[in-house]
Amino acid sequence: MTTLSTHTFRAGFVTLVGLPNVGKSTLLNALVGERLSIITPKAQTTQRKLRAIYSNDSHQAVFIDTPGIMEPRYTLQRSMHEEAMSAIEDADVIVAVIDVGFSPSIEWGISFNPSSGKPKILCFNKCDRISKKELVALRERFADLGWEDIYTTDAVKEVGIKPLRSGILAQLPESAPLYPVDELSDTPVREFIAEMIRETCLEELVEEVPYSIAVQVEQFKERRRGKPTYIEAVVYVERESQKGIVVGTGGTMIRKIGTRTRVKIEKFLEQRVYLELRVKVLPNWRKKTHQLRVLGFRVPTQEK
Numbered sequence: 001m002t003t004l005s006t007h008t009f010r011a012g013f014v015t016l017v018g019l020p021n022v023g024k025s026t027l028l029n030a031l032v033g034e035r036l037s038i039i040t041p042k043a044q045t046t047q048r049k050l051r052a053i054y055s056n057d058s059h060q061a062v063f064i065d066t067p068g069i070m071e072p073r074y075t076l077q078r079s080m081h082e083e084a085m086s087a088i089e090d091a092d093v094i095v096a097v098i099d100v101g102f103s104p105s106i107e108w109g110i111s112f113n114p115s116s117g118k119p120k121i122l123c124f125n126k127c128d129r130i131s132k133k134e135l136v137a138l139r140e141r142f143a144d145l146g147w148e149d150i151y152t153t154d155a156v157k158e159v160g161i162k163p164l165r166s167g168i169l170a171q172l173p174e175s176a177p178l179y180p181v182d183e184l185s186d187t188p189v190r191e192f193i194a195e196m197i198r199e200t201c202l203e204e205l206v207e208e209v210p211y212s213i214a215v216q217v218e219q220f221k222e223r224r225r226g227k228p229t230y231i232e233a234v235v236y237v238e239r240e241s242q243k244g245i246v247v248g249t250g251g252t253m254i255r256k257i258g259t260r261t262r263v264k265i266e267k268f269l270e271q272r273v274y275l276e277l278r279v280k281v282l283p284n285w286r287k288k289t290h291q292l293r294v295l296g297f298r299v300p301t302q303e304k
């Protein structure tokens with residue numbers, strides 16, 4: 001006798017949202033179990049949406065990482081802001097991420113109230129930064145505001161990830177899988193590589209320079225007979241003086257960025273890589289709609 005399965009599949013988009021630097025990308029990577037989104041100690045690391053897929057035999061969550069919410073001051077920041085807002089619109093489940101050790105983030109959580117009737121989950125991240133007693137008080141404060149689903153995590157040490165993931169999966173709507181169940185992301189490999197280069201730039205450079213950087217991979221050629229994959233990328237900066245800093249005396253800085261990124265790419269692709277980096281000036285690209293379009297960013301609505 002055959003028994004019909006009564007099992008319903010659940011699938012949907014899960015948007016992680018919050019202020020810059022609260023740990024959204026670290027959480028996304030922990031939730032899917034792969035390092036897909038770049039992470040740095042600097043705010044405004046994530047500039048566009050990134051989808052990362054978690055599937056098991058009954059659920060599929062398509063997690064969307066977003067740029068941190070902020071008051072935008074120039075075209076790139078307006079683009080980033082709209083990316084975050086549109087990801088909230090796309091969501092079936094919204095996860096508001098708070099850095100419990102950072103009071104503006106707590107204040108943001110208190111005022112965050114997406115008007116949609118979508119399921120909302122609150123994540124108290126960086127729980128290692130405050131005491132248990134403070135966490136209990138915070139939980140009471142948010143419960144009083146009507147938050148029912150609250151989870152506590154340390155995304156770096158991957159503490160509390162499993163209960164958070166289960167809580168999210170339980171809120172997904174009934175649906176067939178949205179992506180093939182063995183897929184991890186719909187981002188092309190070239191974009192992952194460009195992001196890894198930008199991550200190293202954010203790690204190695206200081207002040208305004210890392211924020212003036214955009215990266216494009218121009219060539220990605222897999223070669224036969226055990227030869228390393230050939231990757232050529234351009235690191236764009238906004239001014240000639242920044243080019244000098246990124247190249248470094250006698251090319252030392254760009255070589256360091258290249259070597260460090262090559263190690264990351266080789267780990268990610270599980271193959272040997274030859275990475276060629278060039279530095280070019282694209283004057284004030286962050287403030288120019290046309291340049292943002294060319295570099296593949298969302299063009300802010302008012303500037304289309």
Ligand SMILES: Nc1nc2c(ncn2[C@@H]2O[C@H](COP(=O)(O)OP(=O)(O)OP(=O)(O)O)[C@@H](O)[C@H]2O)c(=O)[nH]1
Nearest residue numbers: 020021022023024025026044045046068126154155
């Ligand atoms: N102590 C501690 N640090 C954390 C935790 N989660 C993330 N971090 C650190 O916080 C910093 C920012 O993490 P990201 O994941 O890049 O934060 P984000 O919210 O994606 O930041 P943006 O992309 O800039 O909006 C990094 O240095 C992380 O290692 C945590 O639970 N505890």
Ligand SMILES: [Mg+2]
Nearest residue numbers: 024025045046
């Ligand atoms: Mg991020």
